Amino acid sequence: MRKTKLNELKSYIESISKMNSALELIYWDMQTKMPKKAIEQRSGIIEHISGEIFRMTTSDRMGELLDYFVHNIEGLSEKDKAIIKHARKEYDETKKIPEERYREFVIAQALSEGAWEEAKEKKDFEIFKPHLKRMIDFQREFVEYWGYKDNKYDTLLDKYEEGLTVKKLDKIFDELKNGIIKILNKIEKSGKQVNRDFLLGRFDKNSQEKFALFILNKMGYDLKAGRLDESMHPFTISFGNKDVRITTNYDNEDFTSALFSSIHEGGHGIFDQDVPDDLQRTGLDTSLSMSIHESQSRFYENILGRSKEFWEYFFPFAKYEFSEFKDISLEEFYEAINYVEPSLIRTEADELTYSIHIIIRYEIEKALINGDLDIDDVKEVWNRKYKDYLGVEPKNDSEGILQDIHWSDGSFGYFPSYALGNIYGAQMLHTMKKEYQGIYDDIRNGELGGIHMWLYENVHKYGAMYSPSEIIKNISNEDLSCKYFLDYLEKKYLSIYK
Numbered sequence: 001m002r003k004t005k006l007n008e009l010k011s012y013i014e015s016i017s018k019m020n021s022a023l024e025l026i027y028w029d030m031q032t033k034m035p036k037k038a039i040e041q042r043s044g045i046i047e048h049i050s051g052e053i054f055r056m057t058t059s060d061r062m063g064e065l066l067d068y069f070v071h072n073i074e075g076l077s078e079k080d081k082a083i084i085k086h087a088r089k090e091y092d093e094t095k096k097i098p099e100e101r102y103r104e105f106v107i108a109q110a111l112s113e114g115a116w117e118e119a120k121e122k123k124d125f126e127i128f129k130p131h132l133k134r135m136i137d138f139q140r141e142f143v144e145y146w147g148y149k150d151n152k153y154d155t156l157l158d159k160y161e162e163g164l165t166v167k168k169l170d171k172i173f174d175e176l177k178n179g180i181i182k183i184l185n186k187i188e189k190s191g192k193q194v195n196r197d198f199l200l201g202r203f204d205k206n207s208q209e210k211f212a213l214f215i216l217n218k219m220g221y222d223l224k225a226g227r228l229d230e231s232m233h234p235f236t237i238s239f240g241n242k243d244v245r246i247t248t249n250y251d252n253e254d255f256t257s258a259l260f261s262s263i264h265e266g267g268h269g270i271f272d273q274d275v276p277d278d279l280q281r282t283g284l285d286t287s288l289s290m291s292i293h294e295s296q297s298r299f300y301e302n303i304l305g306r307s308k309e310f311w312e313y314f315f316p317f318a319k320y321e322f323s324e325f326k327d328i329s330l331e332e333f334y335e336a337i338n339y340v341e342p343s344l345i346r347t348e349a350d351e352l353t354y355s356i357h358i359i360i361r362y363e364i365e366k367a368l369i370n371g372d373l374d375i376d377d378v379k380e381v382w383n384r385k386y387k388d389y390l391g392v393e394p395k396n397d398s399e400g401i402l403q404d405i406h407w408s409d410g411s412f413g414y415f416p417s418y419a420l421g422n423i424y425g426a427q428m429l430h431t432m433k434k435e436y437q438g439i440y441d442d443i444r445n446g447e448l449g450g451i452h453m454w455l456y457e458n459v460h461k462y463g464a465m466y467s468p469s470e471i472i473k474n475i476s477n478e479d480l481s482c483k484y485f486l487d488y489l490e491k492k493y494l495s496i497y498k
């Protein structure tokens with residue numbers, strides 16, 4: 001009896017997963033290859049399939065099966081328990097919202113995204129403001145359905161990062177913010193000027209692609225189970241571990257743009273390619289939390305990809321491919337790719353100041369969701385925080401409060417994942433260095449397989465079996481702490497900005 005029900009549940013989850021892969025393939029095509037005129041017809045297809053998936057996910061049969069396992073879960077394998085727990089969470093997330101309200105939300109969401117695009121183009125927050133208010137009101141209402149204990153924002157955090165609370169995150173982010181600002185002040189006092197002019201010039205697109213593929217291959221991203229394409233915004237998409245695709249965006253005038261986004265997405269891609277076959281189509285075939293996934297991409301992009309040891313190996317190849325670097329030394333190149341400058345745009349921020357952009361968004365979201373900040377004051381608060389923390393002021397709304405898409409579709413609670421990814425990555429590095437003698441010699445020789453293997457053994461092979469706090473505890477015997485990330489930043493940046 002129980003076995004039959006379990007098999008039925010699993011095959012149901014498998015069907016949903018296959019439908020999702022079909023939807024994602026359509027989405028991938030839309031972002032990379034689709035002719036411009038197809039947008040409306042394509043949206044129709046996407047809407048139809050999404051509707052089917054929604055119906056399957058929230059069907060009565062799904063509910064019955066999940067309810068059955070509320071009392072019949074003891075004695076099941078750890079994996080089966082995780083599958084059921086994961087499915088339950090997804091089910092509750094949609095099912096607890098009255099269907100009518102959910103439908104209204106989806107419509108409001110589409111309008112809001114459109115308004116955001118228009119507002120961003122016209123650099124006018126007023127166009128977007130009423131829609132932002134609606135998105136916040138919806139989220140506040142949804143939190144009531146989902147339930148919360150201390151803080152309304154906890155419920156939204158938990159969606160992306162199981163078990164994370166405002167209480168924990170306030171502590172982590174305050175320490176991180178103060179630590180980064182301290183390093184930033186020291187850098188400013190040093191007065192050192194880093195030249196990065198040679199990173200801006202004319203870089204042939206084909207050469208950029210060739211070079212990115214060379215690095216991706218060395219990293220361990222399997223090009224027989226993936227591919228690199230071009231899209232407006234870089235992303236990673238998985239249709240199962242044998243087909244995980246990444247994209248990048250080439251800028252002919254900036255060497256670093258496509259390079260580091262390819263390495264970043266490659267980090268995401270390696271994770272999804274690594275999740276074992278027996279977790280495929282169970283709902284556990286990617287990371288449980290956004291921040292653990294992001295820790296992998298940022299590990300490859302920053303900790304590894306912006307390290308001197310990495311470029312000791314790769315820079316000679318870059319010199320061979322790009323004549324712009326003919327007279328540039330490794331030291332000059334290393335300093336240039338780690339150039340620090342407080343700036344306005346999150347996606348273009350350097351490794352040191354990036355987390356401050358996230359903390360600003362976190363502080364604002366938390367206040368908005370808890371009703372502590374009025375929509376009429378939000379722009380002023382945004383601008384003031386940028387001035388206070390980073391010393392920069394937006395000249396218009398597009399380079400200020402309108403820069404990110406996330407709030408336009410109601411994705412509140414998501415931003416912290418990016419900064420948490422940095423913290424997780426550095427804490428992993430701390431343990432990795434202890435366990436892996438000769439890691440830096442290997443990197444210098446372009447041998448990146450040892451790092452890949454370590455990440456596989458400690459992170460990737462578990463897919464979504466464990467929560468982020470379990471993963472980091474398992475690795476480091478400690479809870480998440482930003483001290484390792486701050487140590488890493490201080491050591492690295494104060495040696496560049498002596």
Ligand SMILES: [Zn+2]
Pocket residue numbers: 264268294297
């Ligand atoms: Zn990412």
